[in-house]
Amino acid sequence: MERRDFIKLGGIGMGGLMLPMSGIAISAEQLLDKPMDVAYKKKLADIALNAAKAKGATYADARIGRYLNQFVRTNENRVDNIVNTESAGIGVRVIANGTWGFASTSNMTPDSVAKTAERAVAVAIANSKFQTTPVQLAPVKGVGEVSWQTPIKKNAMEIPIKDKVDLLLAVNAAAMENGANFINSTLFLVNEQKYFASTDGSYIDQDIHRLWAPFTATAIGEKGFKQRSGLGNPVGMGFEYLDGLEKDKIHVTGASVGYGNSYDILEDAKLAGQQLKAKLKAKSVEPGKYDLVLDPAHLMLTIHESVGHPLELDRVLGYEANYAGTSFATLDKWQSGKFQYGSDIVNLFADKTQDYSLGNVGYDDEGVKTKEWDLVKNGILVNYQATRDQVHMLGQKESHGCSYSQSWKDVQFQRMSNVSLKPNEKDLSADDVIKDVEKGIYIAGRGSFSIDQQRYNFQFGGQLFYEIKDGKIVDQIEDVAYQSNTQEFWNNCTQLAGKSDYRLGGSFFDGKGQPSQVSAVSHGCPTTRFNNINVINTARNV
Template identity: 40%
Template sequence: MVELVTKNQNQLLAQQAIELIIKTGCEYGDIRICCYRNQNLGATDLSLNQLSDNINSGFGVRVLYRGAWGFAANSVITSETITKTVARAVEVAKGTLLSQRQPVRLAPVEAYIDSYVTPILIDPFSVSVGEKAELLLSINQGLLSYQDQGVKKAYGFLRFNREEKIFASTEGSLIEQTLYRSYGGYGCTAIANGDAQSRNYELPPLNQGYENINKQDLLENVERVATEAIAKVNAPDGPSGITTDLVLLPTNLWLTIHESVGHPTELDRVYGYEANFAGTSFATTDKLNKLQYAAPWINFKADRTQPGGRSTLGYDDEGVPAQEWDVIKDGILVDYLTDRETAHRLGRGSSNGSSFADSWSSLPMVRIPNLGLEPGSDGGSHTASVEEMIADTAEGILIDGIGSFSIDQQRRNFQFGGDAFWQIKNGKVTGMLKNVTYHGMTTEFWNKIVAIGPESSWQQWGTNMCGKGEPMQIAQMTHRCVPALVKDIHIGKHV
């Protein structure tokens, strides 16, 4: 009953803000009233060393006055602070107008009166902290049972989020959303011969409830993780300064997609809005529908409707409905990730709903949605299982998990590591390696992919820690993908 009253009150306050914005003469305005709950547990060895459960709420008002943005926020949600914050946002817009080079224009969007809740089976906040802690400590105890063989450190984590927000705009939208996210994983470090190496295992970070924390799966992988950490620390270093073939599992490939396909196609980055902090992009608009970004059998699709996707929701933070669209089609760059401002600048009639703010106190900006590598067509000449990729490789490396990475300001030149590596010789996996990185140029790399996995090998990996903006904002997204076989990639040693 209390929650219902609070929601009704917030709806009235949101409508109050919109009425005030309209009276100021602004051509556009919106408000987001948000409440976030974040619960994090961490365990090292046999101790629970992290436990936090925080609730954070407030609202942000954004206005467009004569083509200039103004924004103000407040952590106290009352009628009085709504009035003051709207006035402050308008004041900021008028100040911004003095240095505005070109007026901001927005692609149109329809008004929506709607609500959305992430489908979940088990509310993660209904499960006791004790049960969660017991799971982490049981996993660590299992990992540490391999101490005699070299495992010296064990660690694990569980993270849960609930995001509640009301969005209202001067265009008539009133949208309520509740998003749930869950994530968990663990790892261990083995020491031998003056070296230390880690092996990790994670569940995909998904928009799901506690059902995503599969206790049986986590416990069943403890032995494998421990023994692979031991094998890794005793393995030889990978080759350096050569080119070789790579079989990249989805656990590794998702990060390459994120950095070399996701960020370069954010249209605000393309237009230089991020040049002062996180760089620009080589994928400029003159290349649209022309650039051979990847091999002709490679397709990347953005999809904010994908079940379980970390960026899945009903509407973005500008009230634009979730949708799916092609970014790379048959290897060609065919679209970008847009908000209403960049969509208008590109000449589009609508945004594709890629606007997101990580807090009530943050301005929405273009963020990568769920962006994935589509599977190959079963039976196609460029479709193969991981086993077939390995069998087709005379000399190469199989890579699982993520490690170190870097990429230049324009997202052209990159290097990626991994969490585990196996040498392939004459179509067979022959043993583990360590300290491997691969290097490449974005379009060259994606054009060297000769085979991708079928739909049955699709996996939903992604991140909950994508940083962008100044001040920094954190977002999350899924990069559902299939395994890939890449030819003639430069390998270097990770130091």
């Protein structure tokens, strides 16, 4: 971001909120400006590819991007902030002398694009002095000219600001009328208009939409305060997720409300207020061993941290050690073919084609068609997440299609795919998962967590906690966190609900890399039981 743009955005409140959004501030109406003509994008891309080849590149790709964001934030009965941003430009990545090079520009004239490609080659040649092993790319067949769009029904950018503000203020009122003393609610909207071209012969135009509507409500009592965040999910959908149509409600034993392809945020806010009043009076948990029944709105984060990150191949190889850690799931464990990541009912898979997911795209940022593949099968570690220049290290010949860049000006690299837990083949309900539990705790919603640099030893909290006795949910309790390590935890997985209970959660701003980038990724799972897990009391710190 240019300094003047940062100051401009900071002046309207964005800088203080440290939002992972960049670009120049624009009006809401400008968000709907027509994108660049596809034919002109192809012309610019060809200029970049040809200029790179003329300077000695053996491979080149160009990404032309227009990235749009809208952010609306409210507190109680007032609007705190409304921000609209746009960022547009081209990034060119090349291989020359067996080495990667990258350059970018926001000046998309033919001459500027050609010079940017030449600069990328110069960077590669300079870097090649330090390259010991040439880059090896898995083959990708060019797909010609194709397009892909998130299957939205209502473009959220087209919904009037007033309607969005009215919805958020109604959410705040619903929470406060039912027990909350304070609440803030937010709406994040993202539209990525991305064009990818490569010397492999691909010209791919994609229009990607994402939406997230989080809130946090607070209630104050005699002994302090309690908070409850919304249980809705960030999604790869349009505004239809919030408009109350096509509801697919899933009420889990009265303890929480999760949704399939539609989210009644007003109902969730109402429940949040009621549950906050109960939180203020709830008894504190007794530390010890419990069987845990984890709602998808909670388990998604544990999957993200204990499966998604440790099975990123660049982390396994130590490429992320300086910033985001390493992984316990080393290559020797995978090569043995016997490493028991979880119990035999644990099947974890990666899939960037899941409907409504944050990672749902037709092609990744290397022009690879997205797909589904197994990571853990019947409890055994069978694969990782890798990109075109990594899969040869696994003896594989096809990229997994999980390359991503947060913008045109950042180089693409390996990012987490949607990583999910397969449901039970039997269509069991959440009640079926609970009914055999004698002493347990039901947990919904994501809370604070910590995990070590190898993604092995961890501790997770949540939003809502309910005691389970003799197969029934009874009282609401508080101050719960569980501790385990990844292998022990997943090997203690003893029951799963079925397909009708399967839901997607997600992370809208998952950080990685240096310089740091963010990406959006979803994780699906059903209600799941884990036996004999250590629970601590966070108030007593034991």
